[in-house]
Amino acid sequence: MQAYWFFGALVVLQLLGFGHGARGAAREWEGGWGGALEEEREREALMLKEALGLPDRRREENPASTAEGQGTEVTEEDQGDEEEEEATQAPPTPSSSPSPTPEDTITYILGRLAGLDAGLHQLHVRLHALDTRVVELTQGLRQLRETTGNTRDTVETLQEAQARAEREHGRLEGCLKGLRLGHKCFFLSRDFETQPAAQARCAARGGSLAQPADRQQMDALARYLRAALAPYNWPVWLGVHDRRAEGLYLFENGQRVSFFAWHRAPSPEPGARPSAAPHPLSPDQPNGGVLENCVAQASDDGSWWDHDCDRRLYFVCEFPF
Incomplete structure (x- = not known):
């Protein structure tokens, strides 16, 4: 009996225009109050159905989704709380690379110096090898020059000997023939x-x-x-x-x-008349x-x-x- 009376009161309020005014206000304030008014209407409808003993169609049609929604809301709230607690309780994370100590710096410098010294030693070894090679090449070049000079002298000697032989041969041939x-x-x-x-x-x-x-x-x-x-x-x-x-x-x-x-020119024959012009052929x-x-x-x-x-x-x- 009490439920019927409550239902009748709501119907009267709806007829008087309160519902229309609320909907108009909701349209007017969609930017800030639209969400709150929508939740208020859903809450009123739910209270009315509970008073009348009517089942919730959305829950009957999709009970799993309702349960999942509630679980999701709870899970999201729980996760938010856990994240806040972790952010509050988690100590500051130390840096991944600790700053080097003076001993580490000295060790690094000594290592680099040792590497440079080893490289310098290798360069000295190679320079010594190059010096040795240069000396060998210089000696070989000097020997080649000496050999070339001796060869040139030999060629010149042979040419002079050949010229003397040709002259002697020509002289002998001239005297013989x-x-x-x-x-x-x-x-x-x-x-x-x-x-x-x-x-x-x-x-x-x-x-x-x-x-x-x-x-x-x-x-x-x-x-x-x-x-x-x-x-x-x-x-x-x-x-x-x-x-x-x-x-x-x-x-x-x-x-x-x-x-x-x-x-x-031949002399004129005896008794011939002398000519003043010379002989044209002789x-x-x-x-x-x-x-x-x-x-x-x-x-x-x-x-x-x-x-x-x-x-x-x-x-x-x-x-x-």
């Missing part, structure tokens, strides 16, 4: 060379271009050339020139020429001036002719015997 006259030997070369090149070839064989010093040598050389080149007439280089000064004829050894055998020699500074001997009569030194002719060498 050519004309021996007193202490000289004359040898005709049938190669065409300029006067300087002919002199160089004669010198390489131990001689020089022919230098007839008197009439006897001149006549003997003329006979030798005539016999070697007959029946033709070839000019042959001699070792006579006036390159130093025009008209000053010297031998290749620098001595002044005192005997000459210049070609002269003018008197020398006639080339500064353009012809070297002397060649004709092989047919042994007369001397001046020619351009760069003309290529046969040549005759002279060797000492």
Whole structure:
């Protein structure tokens, strides 16, 4: 009976608009009071159901979730309390790495110094090994230089010996195949060379271009050339020139020429009328001036002719015997 009376009172209050006002206030204060009003309404509904003896549909529909919710609330509250107690009771945690003591610092420094000393010792050992290697290489280089110097001296000696042998061979060949006259030997070369090149070839064989010093040598050389080149007439280089000064004829050894055998134009026959013009094919020699500074001997009569030194002719060498 009392329950029915209480239920009727609540219905009257709802009809008078208190419920609508509460809902309006709840909408008006959603920012701050919305949650509290919602809890108040749920509490009033729960009290009404308990008074009327009605079962809770949410608990009947999902009893496990209700129990879990309560357990969760209790668990969360218990965990919060435990965390507060642990935070209150837990002593401050000491730092994981304790500060080093002076003894530890000294030990560390000594260890580092020992390592540096060991590294320095290794560097000294390697430096000593390098010094030894440098000394060995220096000695080897000195030996190589000495060997190279000896080899160079040997090569130069061999070259000098070869040159002497070639000169001796040329001299012997000239005297054996050519004309021996007193202490000289004359040898005709049938190669065409300029006067300087002919002199160089004669010198390489131990001689020089022919230098007839008197009439006897001149006549003997003329006979030798005539016999070697007959029946033709070839000019042959001699070792006579006036390159130093025009008209000053010297031998290749620098001595002044005192005997000459210049070609002269033939004299007119007896009773023939003399001609003022020289013979065009056999003018008197020398006639080339500064353009012809070297002397060649004709092989047919042994007369001397001046020619351009760069003309290529046969040549005759002279060797000492």
